[in-house]
Amino acid sequence: MITMDDIVREGNPILTQVATKVELPPTSEEIDTLKEMLMYLKNSQDPEIAEQYELRPGVGLAAPQIGISKRMIAVHFDDLDEKISHGLFNPRIVSHSVEKAYLTSGEGCLSVDREVPGYVPRYARITVKGTNIEGEELKLRLKGYASIVIQHEIDHLNGIMFYDHINPDNPFEKPENAIALD
Ligand SMILES: O=CN(O)C[C@@H](CC1CCCC1)C(=O)N1NCCC[C@H]1C(=O)Nc1ccccn1
Numbered sequence: 500m501i502t503m504d505d506i507v508r509e510g511n512p513i514l515t516q517v518a519t520k521v522e523l524p525p526t527s528e529e530i531d532t533l534k535e536m537l538m539y540l541k542n543s544q545d546p547e548i549a550e551q552y553e554l555r556p557g558v559g560l561a562a563p564q565i566g567i568s569k570r571m572i573a574v575h576f577d578d579l580d581e582k583i584s585h586g587l588f589n590p591r592i593v594s595h596s597v598e599k600a601y602l603t604s605g606e607g608c609l610s611v612d613r614e615v616p617g618y619v620p621r622y623a624r625i626t627v628k629g630t631n632i633e634g635e636e637l638k639l640r641l642k643g644y645a646s647i648v649i650q651h652e653i654d655h656l657n658g659i660m661f662y663d664h665i666n667p668d669n670p671f672e673k674p675e676n677a678i679a680l681d
């Protein structure tokens with residue numbers, strides 16, 4: 500199982516590289532890895548398992564964070580209006596709103612062992628295409644928190660960290676044309 504020992508921390512160049520596309524169909528090893536990434540998220544959200552294995556709770560994970568520079572992400576969380584749980588190969592944003600959105604609490608990252616305060620402006624709504632663990636091509640239309648999570652993960656595949664989006668002059672400046680998400 501994946502534990503925090505497997506999570507790569509900032510300073511490791513893999514986190515600022517562009518990850519490689521996964522050749523389809525994915526190998527059984529790539530499928531197993533994606534399943535393990537999803538399992539990490541589920542385990543990390545179970546208080547008992549998280550405590551037992553000292554897992555930091557996560558709602559998303561990208562393969563570069565476990566040292567694999569491949570375009571694979573997992574997201575798992577039960578939000579009020581969106582229940583999302585996906586493992587995706589080669590996720591890509593095919594369209595997005597002009598309007599932006601940001602979490603009023605800012606963002607963190609399992610690969611960043613420090614607080615980096617500030618608003619992270621992202622697209623408010625996105626349409627994402629990718630291939631799921633069963634090998635099906637899928638298209639997701641996301642808004643709200645789910646949209647933020649997926650963008651955070653796809654950024655990891657392009658070597659972008661959440662703090663790269665924070666306004667260095669005024670981290671808490673309200674982004675223009677943006678919705679505040681609590
Ligand atoms: O690339 C992926 N990552 O770095 C894991 C990140 C991904 C999220 C950060 C902002 C949007 C996506 C992650 O999940 N976190 N960031 C660090 C510690 C907290 C944790 C988190 O937000 N946990 C959480 C939130 C709500 C409900 C349950 N748990």
Ligand code: NI
Binds near residue numbers: 608
């Ligand atoms: Ni992250």
